Structure formats: structure tokens, C-alpha cells
Amino acid sequence: MISIEVLNALQAQLPKLEWITSRVHIKRLSRDFYWFSPLLVPQLMDKQADLVVRPRDEAELTALVSACVSLAIPMTVRGGGTGNYGQAVPLAGGVVIDMTSCTALEWLCEGLVRVQAGMKIGELEERVRERCWELRCMPSTYRAASIGGLFAGGFGGIGSINYGPISAPGTVQCIRILTIEDRPQVLELSGEDLLVYHHTYGTNGILLDLELALAPARNWDEYLFDFDNIEAAYGFCRAMLDSTGIEKRELSLYDSRAASYFRDIPFSLLDGHFLVMALVAPHNRQSLVQLRAEYGGKQLWTQTFAEAKASGLTLMEHCWNHSTLQALKHDKGFTNLQTNYDSDRVLEQLAELKAQVADEVLIHLEFIRLANSQVLVTGLPLVRYSTDTRLAELMALHESLGIKINNSHTYMLEDGKHGGALSPAILASKAANDPHSLLNPGKIRPLEGCQ
Incomplete structure (x- = not known):
């Protein structure tokens, strides 16, 4: 915690800034979605800023940073707070800089x-x-x-x-x-x-x-499809991915247990079946019908772009990380993993995993086309949490099957998506741009070159 005298001096230097001093609001704005991870909750739940401030433009932000540096006050930058690694949680107190008024x-x-x-x-x-x-x-x-x-x-x-x-x-x-x-x-x-x-x-x-x-822009139609086995569901997705003539914006695949938490959408999926979610351009409706029929799929539900806008219900809030959020609304016993599969062995990897974990890990796949046209099959599988040790075992099991884990259960920068070590360029930029180590401290290990 920063002393009251230092905090008062900071506010006195910049009295026209929008300061937030309510302890309730400071606590809320010191958190993100780290509660997705049962490992991060005990590590971060008591961390919060001493003050929150909302600069309204670049001039106010520059003056704020200069004043914080002169008073040696740590700063943590925050956007919407939807990250789930603890990115926006201030480990050393100080000032949370809420950027949501800089919106030009x-x-x-x-x-x-x-x-x-x-x-x-x-x-x-x-x-x-x-x-x-x-x-x-x-x-x-x-x-x-x-x-x-x-x-x-x-x-x-x-x-x-x-x-x-x-x-x-x-x-x-x-x-x-x-x-x-x-x-x-x-x-x-x-x-x-x-x-x-x-x-x-x-x-x-x-x-x-x-x-x-x-x-x-396209006025995307939204679809849910039912397939009675994963081979057909995955085959349909890969065919959709490779169908350059079918314009799409989103494509994801779920097993029946994961899909069962999409309870605000009127559809019924048999246990053991697989759900495919897709956003497709209206002029491709007939092509989509033909491709679905080829893989034995059944349409469960659809709506147009206009219907989604009128109702406020959209599949865009059921894919990616929202699938976990939808599950947590109904069952707090879940967390998730972030996975990358071998695009040539996805079905094999999932079968090997299923044989060892049964329904402890529920399938959710997302499909990405990389810049070199290479396919990336990634996932956010739901995991039934029991203990920290078991979660670590499940991550190790994925890795042993060739399924890469991007660890979402750590707030340390190098231990997540960066794979254990930060690049020399990132470390050099940290040293050059933040010579007093005041920016979001505690998220990078004190490696040489990062002081």
C-alpha cells in the first residue's frame, strides 16, 4: 500500500483528473476475470489498488505518468477488465489507470x-x-x-x-x-x-x-447444427474451413455436455452428439445446406443478423471464452484450459484424451486460419476442477499427447502464452520504457535486463 501522504500529493498535483476513491469501486476496478481460474483466486483476491483514475486524453495520461514516476507510485493499466489471467490486477497496489474514457x-x-x-x-x-x-x-x-x-x-x-x-x-x-x-x-x-x-x-x-x-461487413446468419458423432462434426468443420466460396465469420465445435450450458437458446441436443456453431453469409445458405447434408448434420436453430440485433441474443456470446462463462452461470465447478491441437491429428488426440479423462474434460474447438493459410485448431475445453494437483496433471496429460497448453492459470507473463521465457526484445523494451519498474509490477520475473 502507498502512504496516504503520497496519494494526497499525487491528487493535489492533478486535481482536475477523474479520481475514484470509493473503496467499493476501487476493489471492482482492481479485478478482471481471473476467477475463471481456481488457482488464481487465492493468489489475487486480496490485491487491489490504492486509487483508480480515468484520464480523458493523452495529455492527462502523460501528466499522470510523470507524476507517478516522480512519486514512485506503481501503475497498472486497465481496459474493460475481461482478461482472465490477472493481467489488470495490481499486485503492488498504487494506481489503476482505467483507459475507458480514452475512446476517440x-x-x-x-x-x-x-x-x-x-x-x-x-x-x-x-x-x-x-x-x-x-x-x-x-x-x-x-x-x-x-x-x-x-x-x-x-x-x-x-x-x-x-x-x-x-x-x-x-x-x-x-x-x-x-x-x-x-x-x-x-x-x-x-x-x-x-x-x-x-x-x-x-x-x-x-x-x-x-x-x-x-x-x-456482412449481415451474418447464425446456425447451430447437430452431428451424431465427432468424426462427422469435425469433418464438416474442416470442409467448411477449406470451402473458400462459403463466407463465414465463426466456426466452433462442442460435445453435448459443453453445449448443454447454452440454456438461453431453444435447441435440444442428444447426449453423445456434437454441436457445431457457425456464422455464415446469407448468400451461402444453399451451399451450407448441401455441405451439412453431406456430413449427415441436422439444423437445430438459426437466426438472421436482424433477428440477433433485435433480440440481443447472439451466438457470438457463446463461442470462444464465453462458452466457459455460460457454463459458470450454471455450475461453478468448472474452469478451462487453452489448447492448440496438431491439425493433422485432432481426432486422434481427442480420442486418446477421452480414453483417459472421460467427461472430466469437455470438448470445445475453435478454428483459425493463420497468415500462411495454415490451419490452427485451438480450444477452450471445460474442465471439472477438483484439486490444483489434478489440474496440473491434466495439463501435463495434454502436453504428453502433443496438445499444447497456453497456461491460463498463471499471472506471470512468461509462463502463459509466451511459453516459459520472454523474448529479448520484450525484456529490452521493459528496461528501456519502464526504467523504474513501476508499470504493472510483479508480472515479469526479475530476469537480467528486466530491472
């Missing part, structure tokens, strides 16, 4: 948009749709998540079946970063340089704004 759409032209990092993704989607564009990659948490948070802490989402994850070359074309110094500097980065700040939890600089490439 700076320009939009010819399939490119420049936007401040705090804008909610759902709002950005609506704004660009007014000009007949849509986002290339959008998480299921788009209503609350910020566009800066997606780049700093996210990966893939709706649209990744066409354009890859948010880090795919050409999607984010430029970013601006504020350094953590007495006199903060603004860095403008493009190409491979900007990837140094992707999925780094805001530890090596504050993301100010992004320039994003967009996709032509």
Missing part, C-alpha cells in the same frame, strides 16, 4: 481505422459498420472488452477463421506507446516492432491508440 475514433477510411485504446470493441464494431466495415478479430467479450486490451492481453476471436488472431500481419498496422519516465515519450511502431507489445499485459508501455485493418 480518430479517423476511418478505405478499410483502415485509427482508434484510441480505451474504446469498447462492440462500440468500435458498430461505428465501422456504419461505413460497411467490420473488425477482423473480435473476442466474445466484445461488449465490455477494449480494443487496447485485446491487443495487450488477448489472442483470437470471431473472424479469426478468415484473418487469423489479432497479431496476424496486416491486421494491426501501427500502434503508439507511452513510456514510463519523468518525461514520458511517445513511440510509434509498425511491422514486427509492434509485436513486442502484443500480449504483454501492459508491462512494457501504455498503449495509446491503434491503426487497424478492417474487413467488409
Whole structure:
């Protein structure tokens, strides 16, 4: 905790900023979705900031950073708080910088948009749709998540079946970063340089704004299909993935147990069957009917884009990480894993896993097309949690079968998606941009070059 005298001095230097001092609101804004992980709950539940502040523009943010550096106050940057690794949880107290008032759409032209990092993704989607564009990659948490948070802490989402994850070359074309110094500097980065700040939890600089490439908008139809075995369901998905003439925005696969928690949608799926969720362009309806019939599938439910907009019910909030959220509404005993399968051995890997874990791990697959056209079959399988030891055993079992685990049960940056070690470029940027180690401290181990 930072002393009252230091906190008062900070507020006295910047009296016009929007300070949040209510302990209830500070506690809420010091949390993200880390409670998805039963391992992270006891580690993070008592961590919170001393103050929260909402800068309204770059000038206020720059003045805030300068003042915090002069007073040696730790800072943790927050967007919508939808991450589930503890990215936005302040381990050392200090100030949480809530970026959700920095929401300007700076320009939009010819399939490119420049936007401040705090804008909610759902709002950005609506704004660009007014000009007949849509986002290339959008998480299921788009209503609350910020566009800066997606780049700093996210990966893939709706649209990744066409354009890859948010880090795919050409999607984010430029970013601006504020350094953590007495006199903060603004860095403008493009190409491979900007990837140094992707999925780094805001530890090596504050993301100010992004320039994003967009996709032509479609009024997507939404479908649920029933297949009586996983071979047919998976075969249909791979055929859909490879059908370049069928325009789609989302494609995912669930076993009947995982799908049983989608209780706000009127459909019935027999135990042991498999559900496929798809968003497909209206002009491809007939092609979709033919492909479904080829694999023996049955249509369970559908709605148009207009119907989804009118009802507020959309499959986009049942795929990706929302599948876990839907399950947790009804059963708090679940957590999830983040997995990457061998695209040539997915059915074999799932069969080997099923033979050892039965219904302890429930199937949820997502399909991504990478920049080199390579297929990435990833997943967010539901896991019936029992003990920390058993969860570690399940992760080790996946790895032994060749299923890569991106550990979502740690807040340490290098232990998650970065695979155990941070790149020299990330460590160098941390040392250069945050020389006093005040930005989101505690998320990177004190390795050489990161002091």
C-alpha cells in the first residue's frame, strides 16, 4: 500500500483528473476475470489498488505518468477488465489507470481505422459498420472488452477463421506507446516492432491508440447444427474451413455436455452428439445446406443478423471464452484450459484424451486460419476442477499427447502464452520504457535486463 501522504500529493498535483476513491469501486476496478481460474483466486483476491483514475486524453495520461514516476507510485493499466489471467490486477497496489474514457475514433477510411485504446470493441464494431466495415478479430467479450486490451492481453476471436488472431500481419498496422519516465515519450511502431507489445499485459508501455485493418461487413446468419458423432462434426468443420466460396465469420465445435450450458437458446441436443456453431453469409445458405447434408448434420436453430440485433441474443456470446462463462452461470465447478491441437491429428488426440479423462474434460474447438493459410485448431475445453494437483496433471496429460497448453492459470507473463521465457526484445523494451519498474509490477520475473 502507498502512504496516504503520497496519494494526497499525487491528487493535489492533478486535481482536475477523474479520481475514484470509493473503496467499493476501487476493489471492482482492481479485478478482471481471473476467477475463471481456481488457482488464481487465492493468489489475487486480496490485491487491489490504492486509487483508480480515468484520464480523458493523452495529455492527462502523460501528466499522470510523470507524476507517478516522480512519486514512485506503481501503475497498472486497465481496459474493460475481461482478461482472465490477472493481467489488470495490481499486485503492488498504487494506481489503476482505467483507459475507458480514452475512446476517440480518430479517423476511418478505405478499410483502415485509427482508434484510441480505451474504446469498447462492440462500440468500435458498430461505428465501422456504419461505413460497411467490420473488425477482423473480435473476442466474445466484445461488449465490455477494449480494443487496447485485446491487443495487450488477448489472442483470437470471431473472424479469426478468415484473418487469423489479432497479431496476424496486416491486421494491426501501427500502434503508439507511452513510456514510463519523468518525461514520458511517445513511440510509434509498425511491422514486427509492434509485436513486442502484443500480449504483454501492459508491462512494457501504455498503449495509446491503434491503426487497424478492417474487413467488409456482412449481415451474418447464425446456425447451430447437430452431428451424431465427432468424426462427422469435425469433418464438416474442416470442409467448411477449406470451402473458400462459403463466407463465414465463426466456426466452433462442442460435445453435448459443453453445449448443454447454452440454456438461453431453444435447441435440444442428444447426449453423445456434437454441436457445431457457425456464422455464415446469407448468400451461402444453399451451399451450407448441401455441405451439412453431406456430413449427415441436422439444423437445430438459426437466426438472421436482424433477428440477433433485435433480440440481443447472439451466438457470438457463446463461442470462444464465453462458452466457459455460460457454463459458470450454471455450475461453478468448472474452469478451462487453452489448447492448440496438431491439425493433422485432432481426432486422434481427442480420442486418446477421452480414453483417459472421460467427461472430466469437455470438448470445445475453435478454428483459425493463420497468415500462411495454415490451419490452427485451438480450444477452450471445460474442465471439472477438483484439486490444483489434478489440474496440473491434466495439463501435463495434454502436453504428453502433443496438445499444447497456453497456461491460463498463471499471472506471470512468461509462463502463459509466451511459453516459459520472454523474448529479448520484450525484456529490452521493459528496461528501456519502464526504467523504474513501476508499470504493472510483479508480472515479469526479475530476469537480467528486466530491472
